[in-house]
Amino acid sequence: MTMIRCVSPVDGEVYAERPAIPLEMARQAVAHARLAQKAWARRPLDERVKLVLAGVARLNEMVDEVVPELAWQMGRPVRYGGEFKGFNERSNYVASIAADALKPLVVEESDRFERRIAREPHGVVFVIAPWNYPYMTAINTVAPALMAGNTVILKHASQTILVGERMVRAFIEAGVPADVFQNLFLDHDTTAALIAAKSFDFINFTGSVEGGRSIERAAAGTFTGLGLELGGKDPGYVMEDADLDAAVDTLMDGATYNSGQCCCGIERIYVHESLYDAFVEKSVAWVSNYKLGNPLDPETTLGPMANKRFAATVRNQVADAISKGARALIDPKLFPQDDGGAYLAPQVLVDVDHSMEFMREETFGPAVGIMKVKSDAEAIELMNDSRYGLTASLWTKDAERAARIGRDLETGTVFMNRADYLDPALCWTGVKETGRGGSLSVLGFHNLTRPKSYHLKKVTA
Known part of the structure; x- marks a missing residue:
């Protein structure tokens, strides 16, 4: 049996x-x-x-x-x-x-x-x-x-x-x-x-x-x-007129909540060059505040991944990206509970590009890559450079601009100024794989x- x-x-x-x-x-x-x-x-x-x-x-x-x-x-x-x-x-x-x-x-x-x-x-x-x-x-x-x-x-x-x-x-x-x-x-x-x-x-x-x-x-x-x-590899795009603090708060939560194990979690972020440095700095500070530990402890804010083999996938993708030039910005000393098994520290990577598996394949863990972009056209091209298409999160004060960009995105749902949410009044759907x-x-x-x-x-x- x-x-x-x-x-x-x-x-x-x-x-x-x-x-x-x-x-x-x-x-x-x-x-x-x-x-x-x-x-x-x-x-x-x-x-x-x-x-x-x-x-x-x-x-x-x-x-x-x-x-x-x-x-x-x-x-x-x-x-x-x-x-x-x-x-x-x-x-x-x-x-x-x-x-x-x-x-x-x-x-x-x-x-x-x-x-x-x-x-x-x-x-x-x-x-x-x-x-x-x-x-x-x-x-x-x-x-x-x-x-x-x-x-x-x-x-x-x-x-x-x-x-x-x-x-x-x-x-x-x-x-x-x-x-x-x-x-x-x-x-x-x-x-x-x-x-x-x-x-x-x-x-x-x-x-x-x-x-x-x-x-x-x-x-x-x-x-x-x-x-x-x-699968999914959902992107966020932070434009030059975005509410920076709101974007950091929502996108970092979308990237790491539930230890990153969300079908519509944020796995890659493209930030306009004018906000890039500030966004990265604030994101690192945001993620560093997590408390990794036993999920039965009410003080724990980040639990283990569901299985150590899922955590191994994240570690392998991060290591591969670093070997190809990416930089990890979260100090592992902040998370001594990372045991090499299911308990996994969160991570933010910069100097990433689409030659890395980390930016193309589903990670499904508490790790996110951030890239600098110069224009909407560049951001659209990068967001569509994926075999997946569930959601995309756009950050701007201009709803018409968001709708215009959304028409060019290969995705099931377009969010403006929010992420990682399922609206039951809208159809939950995806494209491509x-x-x-x-x-x-x-x-x-x-x-x-x-x-x-x-x-x-x-x-x-």
């Missing part, structure tokens, strides 16, 4: 483990979800919405268990209180728009014809959630999928193995039927076999580019709809349903 284990970054020991279920048992679970789906979809929309929100509320009641569990599983400091703010914001917003997002598009309603386009649930939706924000990323799909009348199978990353179990428990305790929302512990082979057998009607995956490719290969020929949010599809907003509901046309000719005397 295959065991799925979470090795805690706190102490390097196994924190939790669960047996992966056999393929036949997984098939039975999916079959139960399929049998339950029609009855669930026939329930009134407002009833489904209320049950989902009740599940959200029940999870909130578990805060005292959830927060330390997250610290043990993936290292986020308890002082930040888990993910409830974003989790609740996203759930409440999609609930508020569900009726409008799912209502039919009426083309004609006359004494001769009724013509409309309805939104039908796909059926069984499979959500494969990541470890870095395991509750928020899951709810992006789980909440609207259930509200739209789908049943949901949830599979979480091994690093946060307890999250799916706890999330489903909360929803079931709140009244969601057990077959409607299920958590399964699956290994990779069983997952691939289920996908290849067309067990699901829609699959949403958040994770690595290679993980996305594996899912596409497994789904080849099944015509199963896919939503994929994959960041993925395909989109979640949240009205469009998120559309991705979790299919159009169905009704052309009804009325009998007339």
